[in-house]
Amino acid sequence: MRGEVILPGDKSIAHRAIILSSLTQRKTSLKNFPLNADCLATIGAFRKLGIKITLNKASCQAVVCGKKLFGLRRPGSAFYIKESGTTFRLLLGVLAGQSFKAKLNAGPALSRRPMLRVIKPLRLMGAQINARIQEYPPITITGGSLKGITYKVPVASAQVKGAILLAGLFASGSTKVIEPVKTRDHTERMLKLFRANVKIKGSAIIIKGGQDLVSPGVLYIPSDISSAAFFMVAASIIPDSEIRIKNVSLNPGRRGVIKALKKMGAKIVVQKSNYPGNEPMGDIRVKSSALGGIRIRKNEVPSLIDELPILMVAASLAKGVSVFESVGELRVKETDRVKSMVTNLAKMGADIKVVKPGVRENIIIKGVNRLYGAKVKSFGDHRTAMSMAIAGLAASGSTTIDDVSCINKSFPDFLKTLNSLI
Numbered sequence: 234m235r236g237e238v239i240l241p242g243d244k245s246i247a248h249r250a251i252i253l254s255s256l257t258q259r260k261t262s263l264k265n266f267p268l269n270a271d272c273l274a275t276i277g278a279f280r281k282l283g284i285k286i287t288l289n290k291a292s293c294q295a296v297v298c299g300k301k302l303f304g305l306r307r308p309g310s311a312f313y314i315k316e317s318g319t320t321f322r323l324l325l326g327v328l329a330g331q332s333f334k335a336k337l338n339a340g341p342a343l344s345r346r347p348m349l350r351v352i353k354p355l356r357l358m359g360a361q362i363n364a365r366i367q368e369y370p371p372i373t374i375t376g377g378s379l380k381g382i383t384y385k386v387p388v389a390s391a392q393v394k395g396a397i398l399l400a401g402l403f404a405s406g407s408t409k410v411i412e413p414v415k416t417r418d419h420t421e422r423m424l425k426l427f428r429a430n431v432k433i434k435g436s437a438i439i440i441k442g443g444q445d446l447v448s449p450g451v452l453y454i455p456s457d458i459s460s461a462a463f464f465m466v467a468a469s470i471i472p473d474s475e476i477r478i479k480n481v482s483l484n485p486g487r488r489g490v491i492k493a494l495k496k497m498g499a500k501i502v503v504q505k506s507n508y509p510g511n512e513p514m515g516d517i518r519v520k521s522s523a524l525g526g527i528r529i530r531k532n533e534v535p536s537l538i539d540e541l542p543i544l545m546v547a548a549s550l551a552k553g554v555s556v557f558e559s560v561g562e563l564r565v566k567e568t569d570r571v572k573s574m575v576t577n578l579a580k581m582g583a584d585i586k587v588v589k590p591g592v593r594e595n596i597i598i599k600g601v602n603r604l605y606g607a608k609v610k611s612f613g614d615h616r617t618a619m620s621m622a623i624a625g626l627a628a629s630g631s632t633t634i635d636d637v638s639c640i641n642k643s644f645p646d647f648l649k650t651l652n653s654l655i
Contacts (some may be wrong), residue, residue, distance in 0.1 A: 234474040234654045240461055241267035241293070242454030243482045244643055245391070246512060248319050249423040250452055251275045252327060252399065254297035255284040255305070257427065257448040264453045265480070266295040270642045271317035278324055281308045302402060302445060303331075311336040311371070316343045316567060316642060319392055322351045325374060326396030329360035330403025332377035339370035342567050342613060348372060351396045354384045358400055358408070381406035381442060388562075389413050389535045391486075394438070395420035402429065404442040411437045416535045417486035419512070426452070426511040455482035455514035459616075460644050462490045462540040464654070466547045467623045468519040469499045475520045476654055480506065483513040489536030491517070493544055497524040497551055526553030526600060531593075534559060542620040545574050548598040549583035550627060557596040567642070568614040571596065577609040577621050581628055606630030615642040622651065 242265040252275070254261035266272070268290055276286050276295070283306035285298040305327075314321045314337055321339060325348075328335050349368035356362055361375040381404045386393055394410050398420050401408030413436075421438055424431045426449055430441040461478045468474040483505060495501055500522045505515035524547055529537070534557075537544070541563060548555035563570040571587060575596065578585050584599040606628045611618035618637045625632030640647050 234468050234471055234476050236654045237477040237479065238464070238650055238654065239479045240456040240481070240650065241265070241269065241644060241646070243267070243457040244269060244272050245319065245417065245419050246423070246454050246482065247272045248275050248323060249395065249419055250454060251279060251286070251295070251297060252323060253423055253427045253446060254448060255279045255282070255299050256302050256402070257299035257446045258301045259299060259448045259450070261297045261299065261448045262451045263295040263297065264293070264451065265456070266293050266454060267457065268293065269645055270315060271320060274315050274317040275320045278312055278314065278320060281312060282306060299448065305331055307333040308335055311338050313338045314340075314343065316340040318343055318346055321370070322348070322392040322396045323399060325351055325355060325372070326399035328374050329355045329358060329376040329400040330379055334373065334375040336371060336373045344370045346565055350388060350390060350393050354382065354393070354397050355400055357382050357384065358404055360400070376403075379404035379442070381408040383409040383411070385411040386413060389416050391416040391419065398424065398431070398438060398440050401440040401442055402444075407439055407441050409437050409439045414532055414535050415486065417484060419484065422511045453508065453510055455510070455512050456480050457643075458482045458484070458487045458490065459539045460647070461517060462543050463619050463623055463647070464651075465490070465494060465499070465501065465517065465519050466543045467626060467651075469494060469522055469524060470547060470550050470627045472521050476518070478517045478519070480514050481517050483515050486536055489533055490540040490544065493527060493529060493533075493537060494547065497527050497547060498522055499524060524551035526551050526555040528556045529558060531559040534562070538562060539616060542570055542574050542616045543623060545578060545585070545596065545598060546620050546624045546627075549578050549585065549600060549604060549624070551600040553600055555598045555600070557598075559593050560596055561594050566614065566616075567639075568612040568617065570614060570617060573610070573612040573614055573617040574620065577617070578624065580607040580609055581605055581624060581632070604628040606632040608633045608635070610635045611637060611639050613639050615639045615644070619644065619647055622648070
């Protein structure tokens, strides 16, 4: 693999940029906006709430015309969020502060994902929420008259934290969120950029409600480091490779994959940019290298939860044994990623097994000299599909992935970009 690429904007940042831009009084231009299915779901939701959003696909730019904090209109029909968990959970936080009733429907996979972790704190703040079997979509929410709370999040989740903080914008008094483990801080950074009254004290984030937001006018969205991870691993494990990935998000809460690959012996050089945005970014240069085993501990998992599937591919070809601790959270993603990755990599000749089934379960991988082409499944999951594409590139023989349409969820041009480097 050889060459240089600029990848689409970070979708975690893009979701939050659309939401907060909608809650200001002026236009906000979002550059390098990712045109994936998840981010388009967020745009669709806020258009339904009366926000004018225009897209220029050629320049990857979105322009949002906000209507202030309490300017959203009652939707004329139910939301259909498709499969975007981030859209669903963050939207619940915004709707909790509105004085109307709304119903949120989801696609088949998202309808199986737990929502009680978000529903519970929003109910404590004053929202009325009904869900299927207590916690699954479809969900009906009636908001308004929220009060600030102090809430200790039981399971580390940036989406749960984000939903509570967004609800806190509309609440009386202050809302405090306490994290058990520090998660990615895109919501806090974005709130500060939009001049919300937010403070960070250790593991606690405190936001004061009822304050008008102020648009920065223009916001550049750095490239998604989760997308970059596939290319970093590919360049590391495919011989005679050297690539450069430009303008990548270097958020401290997202750099776990870089740290992990460096521990494995990957030749990675990061050059930070001086761009004066709210999120750090820079270029990443990667050369092929001989990787070694790694132990990813429980407290490291939140910083690279989305990158664990591709790191499993790297570990399968690394010398020695790798251990991924407490990966149970992977079972409640778009698919059961423990099952999808273990099943597929085993078919390709990887020495991979799961021990201690449950939330604290570990994955143990003993590196092999070679993977072999096989017929594998995406299980309808974008990260599984992209991980298996990289595994297939590094394997001996041909690999067939049954369905890659799911890649549109986060990175529609993934295969085109990959081919440009081969």
